[in-house]
Amino acid sequence: MGRHSLPDDRPARAAGAAGAGATGQTGGTGGGDGAGGGRLRRRTVALATVLVLAVAGGVGLAARNGLLSTGPDCDDAGGRLDVVASPDIAPALREIADDLRAQRVTSDGNCLDVRVTARENSVVATSLATARNTPDFDVWIADSSVWTERAKGSGDGVPLLSAGGVASSPVTLATAPAAARTLGWPSRTHSWAQLAALAGEPGKLRLGSADPARSATGLLALAGISVSTRGPESDTRIAATAKALSARTSDTDGAVPRTLALDPADASRADRNDAVFLSEQAAFTHNRKTSDDKDLRLLYPSDGVPRLDYPYHLVDERRQSTDQSRAAVRFMGLLGNRDALDVLQKHGFRTADAPAAATDSLVRTAGGQAPQPYAQASAGPAGRPSSELIAQTLGMWTITVQSARLTTVVDASGSMAAPVPGRDGQSRMDVTKASLIQALRQFTAEDEVGLWDFATTLDGDRDYRRLVPTAELGSPVRGGTTHRARLNAAFARLAPVPGGATGLYDTTLAAWQEAQKGYVPGKFNAVVILTDGSNQDQASIGRAALISRLQALADPQRPVPLIAIAVGPDADRDDIHEIARTTGGAGYQVSDPAEIQVVILKAIMTAGDTARAAANAP
Incomplete structure (x- = not known):
């Protein structure tokens, strides 16, 4: 050739x-x-x-x-x-x-x-x-x-x-010398979950990071915590860790080492950290420029260390x-x-083709020391987070840190009664409800979530119903319960309407307009719409007119992305994607409604990126 x-x-x-x-x-x-x-x-x-x-x-x-x-x-x-x-x-x-x-x-x-x-x-x-x-x-x-x-x-x-x-570098926990001694460095090792638990206890470990939305190091570490944390309340504990971490984040990786309490005189300062998520290479660069008493010490979590792969x-x-x-x-x-x-x-940097291999001098300069498992950079599930887990983690970070205001709109047409293959007779609606209830656990008490359903002529001439208003999940409601409990119950009651068709376009416009009117500054505002079909209401607004209306009503100062999820083989993802991206959102396709939880978090991640790009555009 x-x-x-x-x-x-x-x-x-x-x-x-x-x-x-x-x-x-x-x-x-x-x-x-x-x-x-x-x-x-x-x-x-x-x-x-x-x-x-x-x-x-x-x-x-x-x-x-x-x-x-x-x-x-x-x-x-x-x-x-x-x-x-x-x-x-x-x-x-x-x-x-x-x-x-x-x-x-x-x-x-x-x-x-x-x-x-x-x-x-x-x-x-x-x-x-x-x-x-x-x-x-x-x-x-x-x-x-x-x-x-x-x-x-x-x-x-x-x-x-x-x-x-081109190269590689493990993601580690870098500590000030005093904190390293408290953590038993170098002889004692910790899992990601153990480190997160310490960071969650007042006075135990002030943990900092670069913003996971802007830092792969911070995001990979948070994903390691996510996969390492187990148990029935794992989602709640992970969200709590993210919330605590959000108060101690830096804008860039380069600023992170400066937040450590390397000088004993800084140990009592509230704005100083005991430990931070940092790459081995960043620790190497820092230590090469400092004196021994201000060198970082590196802990390599025992259940696997993800790596930057350049x-x-x-x-x-x-x-x-x-x-x-x-x-x-x-x-x-x-x-x-x-x-x-x-x-x-x-x-x-370590080499790309042998990411676990590093010279002893490189590791020593960076602050690593045996028996810390620095030669097993990607061992264990926490060291190999999947792209799906990364997207979920970033979506969780977005709603945990910024707080979310979501209007959830669920298709209640008759086709939602169709059975899902391989689900023991469960219908699309059954699996959708279970996935939404699971997704709700990712949200904090400050997040606002509401619920609509839609079919055709569901409420008089309207194709939609407002079932639960959009409000903070932790807010009290009648009966001594909370908005979260009321929403969970409403999800559980969702049912297909026999003979109901898909009134998608009118519902989309109405839900989006209401979300825009109720926009809350400082929160991630969005409409999440789930449908298993295309618009079947012949009397509704047309597709071109819907897009034109959304474009005319859009306000860059009050962004409300539409996250549209096509459920099953009959839904038209291309149609809803074209509509959704008019608002800064996107359309997604799931073959199994059980995937909805994951897709919502991935969609929030993508919509958050789009919003940041629009905000930073000249």
């Missing part, structure tokens, strides 16, 4: 449009119809072959096959590569790029000119997920695959092509020129060379 195996019929970046409106995601296989789409797909397949050769087989193999050229003579015009990287790894990447530039390393005869810009991972992920602007970079190296999932958004974001990982992605590769995409492949391959690995290790 030679130079012409990757044809490029499109203009270079200066004339090409990237990002906005693109479809597809990781894998970069999306493309248009017709001959142009075919060329894009063929080019992506060809580039994927180069990635396999360059990454799996090494740069040497790729060079022997004529894919990557080397030599002192080069054309400076075509080797420019713009890389956006996580702030912690950007200095190491710049050092590597400078060395390559000094050596006049080439890609296809062009001098490789890599320009590295540091940007906060959450900002990049949100920008790619919403596709608001054309990306001004060719490669993205985040600190965690968490951000890749976030960048997917609801499926409308900028496509990314994965090329493997994934390497080509950004909207279909819109890159051949020179740009091949330079990106070239740089990825060179990051696996011994010289580059030495630079990464010098900056405190």
Whole structure:
């Protein structure tokens, strides 16, 4: 395979449009119809072959096959590569790029000119997920695959092509020396759940973190706590831990070490922490610059330590020129060379292909010491949180920290009586009710939740009924009970209406308008609508008119995203997604109503990202 195996019929970046409106995601296989789409797909397949050769087989193999050229003579015009990287790894990447530039390393005869810009991972992920602007970079190296999932958004974001990982670093608990002694460091180990329990007891452990909505380190640690905490009241305990942590969060990872009580004189200060969630690499960087008495001590939880994996992605590769995409492949391959690995290790990173392996000197500098299990970076379920768990954790964090105001709208049409396969005769409504009751346990007393149901002509000429007003779950109601108990009972009473059809559009508009009128500043306001069908009320507002009304009524200062969940095979996810995204929300599909709890939390995560992007837009 030679130079012409990757044809490029499109203009270079200066004339090409990237990002906005693109479809597809990781894998970069999306493309248009017709001959142009075919060329894009063929080019992506060809580039994927180069990635396999360059990454799996090494740069040497790729060079022997004529894919990557080397030599002192080069054309400076075509080797420019713009890389956006996580702030912690950007200095190491710049050092590597400078060395390559000094050596006049080439890609296809062009001098490789890599320009590295540091940007906060959450900002990049949100920008790619919403596709608001054309990306001004060719490669993205985040600190965690968490951000890749976030960048997917609801499926409308900028496509990314994965090329493997660059480095790794375990997520740990970093403590001040005095707190380390109290915790029995280094001989005593703790699970995530034990550490969370200590943080929940007044006076035991002041625990801090970077905001999990902006920090993969904070989010992975919180997910570790979630999977490690067991028992009938586990949801409540996890939410309590998140609430306590929210009072001691920093905006960025870089600010976290400064919150520790490293000076004995600061031990009594209420704004100082005894311990923080921190990556091994961040602790390494801190300790390398301080004296021994202010060095951090690292605890590696015994039930598994998740890791930052620094994934390497080509950004909207279909819109890159051949020179740009091949330079990106070239740089990825060179990051696996011994010289580059030495630079990464010098900056405190472990290798990507052997994430548990680290030199003793790296661990000692970072503050680790045997018998802490630092060589088992990903052992145990708490060390390998799934993407679903990550999304649930972030959704839980959003509603726990910000508090939520949700109007829940449930389809009560006759089709909700249909049995769910594999559920022992339970109907769609039965499983939906159980999932909603389970989801309600994730919410705190300060969260506000209400309930509507809908079919056709359910209340006179109206397709909907307001069953329970939207109010704080902890507020008292008649009979000496709480709003939470009343809502639980109302969920349990939900039943399909025999012969009722799906009055979706009028209900959607009415629920959304009421939620907007009742908007509470400072809370996450949203409407959650669940339906197993498409609109069947022929007398209702039409789809185009509904979207037009939502657009006209939307107020950026009072955002109320619509989270629409299509339940079962007969629901039209594309229809509700198009409607929901008009409000900053999205549509989702579940084959089994039991998945509703998970999807609600994932949807809250995505809607929260969209709201943050809108708030930060120029």
